[in-house]
Amino acid sequence: MATNIDTLIRTVTNDFVEGMEKSGEFARRNIIGLVRELDVNEDGTLIATDRNSSLIQGVSIGIQQVTASFAFENRVDKVVNSIPDIRKAVERNFIVQHGIIKGETIPILNNLQTRVENDMEQILSAQTIENEIHQPVSDITQQLILGNFSQEKAIDFVNEKVPNLFTQFAHVRVDTTLQQYSRSITQILAEQEGLIWFKYSGPTGPTSLGNHIRDFCDDHVDQVWLKAEIEQWPQQNWDGKIPSTNSFTIFQNLGGYNCRHDLTPVAAKDVPQSSIDRAKRNGLL
Numbered sequence: 001m002a003t004n005i006d007t008l009i010r011t012v013t014n015d016f017v018e019g020m021e022k023s024g025e026f027a028r029r030n031i032i033g034l035v036r037e038l039d040v041n042e043d044g045t046l047i048a049t050d051r052n053s054s055l056i057q058g059v060s061i062g063i064q065q066v067t068a069s070f071a072f073e074n075r076v077d078k079v080v081n082s083i084p085d086i087r088k089a090v091e092r093n094f095i096v097q098h099g100i101i102k103g104e105t106i107p108i109l110n111n112l113q114t115r116v117e118n119d120m121e122q123i124l125s126a127q128t129i130e131n132e133i134h135q136p137v138s139d140i141t142q143q144l145i146l147g148n149f150s151q152e153k154a155i156d157f158v159n160e161k162v163p164n165l166f167t168q169f170a171h172v173r174v175d176t177t178l179q180q181y182s183r184s185i186t187q188i189l190a191e192q193e194g195l196i197w198f199k200y201s202g203p204t205g206p207t208s209l210g211n212h213i214r215d216f217c218d219d220h221v222d223q224v225w226l227k228a229e230i231e232q233w234p235q236q237n238w239d240g241k242i243p244s245t246n247s248f249t250i251f252q253n254l255g256g257y258n259c260r261h262d263l264t265p266v267a268a269k270d271v272p273q274s275s276i277d278r279a280k281r282n283g284l285l
C-alpha cells in the first residue's frame with residue numbers, strides 16, 4: 001500500500017477499533033459483574049435458574065445499547081466519510097505516475113464509491129452488529145450457565161472471548177473493506193490505461209506488530225508481475241486468503257485479511273528484464 005493511503009486507512013481503522021475496544025471493555029465488565037451475581041450450585045458451578053436466565057438477558061440489552069449510541073454512529077460516519085478521501089489519495093498517486101485519469105473512467109469510479117459507501121453502512125449497521133457481536137456474546141453468556149462453569153472459569157472465559165469479538169470485527173471489516181476499495185480504484189485505473197504490469201508493493205520483513213508478513217506476500221513482494229501471472233495466483237491456497245478470491249478479485253483481495261500490500265501499475269518501459277523473462281518462461285508473454 002502506498003504509504004499515504006496505508007496511513008489513511010490505518011488511522012480510520014484504528015479510530016474505529018479504539019471505539020469498539022471501549023465497547024468491548026464495557027461489555028466485558030458488565031458481564032463479569034453479572035457472573036458474580038449468578039446463583040451457583042453447592043459445588044460452585046453456575047446453575048440454570050429463572051433468575052440467572054433473566055440476569056443474562058439483561059446483558060444482551062446492555063450490549064445493544066452500546067452500539068445504538070450516538071458515539072457509535074459518529075464512529076461509523078467517520079469510516080464512511082473516509083471513502084472519498086481514500087479515492088482522492090489513490091487518484092493522486094496514479095496521476096503522479098501515469099499522468100491522467102480519462103473522463104470515461106470517472107462514472108465507473110463514482111459508481112464504485114457509492115457502492116462501497118453503501119456496503120460500509122451495511123457492514124456497520126445495527127443488524128450486522130446484532131448478528132456478529134450481540135448474538136455471539138449472548139451465546140457466550142448462555143454457555144456459562146449450560147456449561148457447568150465455576151464462577152472463576154466463567155470469568156476467564158468472558159475475559160478471553162468477549163473483547164476479541166468487538167476488536168476483531170472492527171479490524172477485519174473496516175480495514176479489509178477499505179483496503180479492497182483502494183485496490184479496486186487502482187484496478188479500474190490500470191484497466192483504463194491498458195497497464196498490464198504491477199509491482200507487489202508494501203512492507204517486507206517483520207511488521208510493526210513484530211510478526212513477519214505472510215509467506216504468500218513474502219514470495220511476491222518487491223517484484224513486478226504480469227497481469228496474467230497474478231490471475232493465476234488464486235489457484236493456490238495460503239494462510240489468510242479470502243475465500244472469494246478469484247482471477248478478478250485477486251487484484252482487490254491480494255494476500256487477504258489485514259494484507260498491507262498492493263499492486264502498483266508499472267509502465268511497460270519500466271518493467272525489469274527478469275520479470276519479462278519469467279513471464280516468457282511461464283508461457284504468458
Ligand SMILES: [Zn+2]
Nearest residue numbers: 217255259261
Ligand atoms: Zn500482504
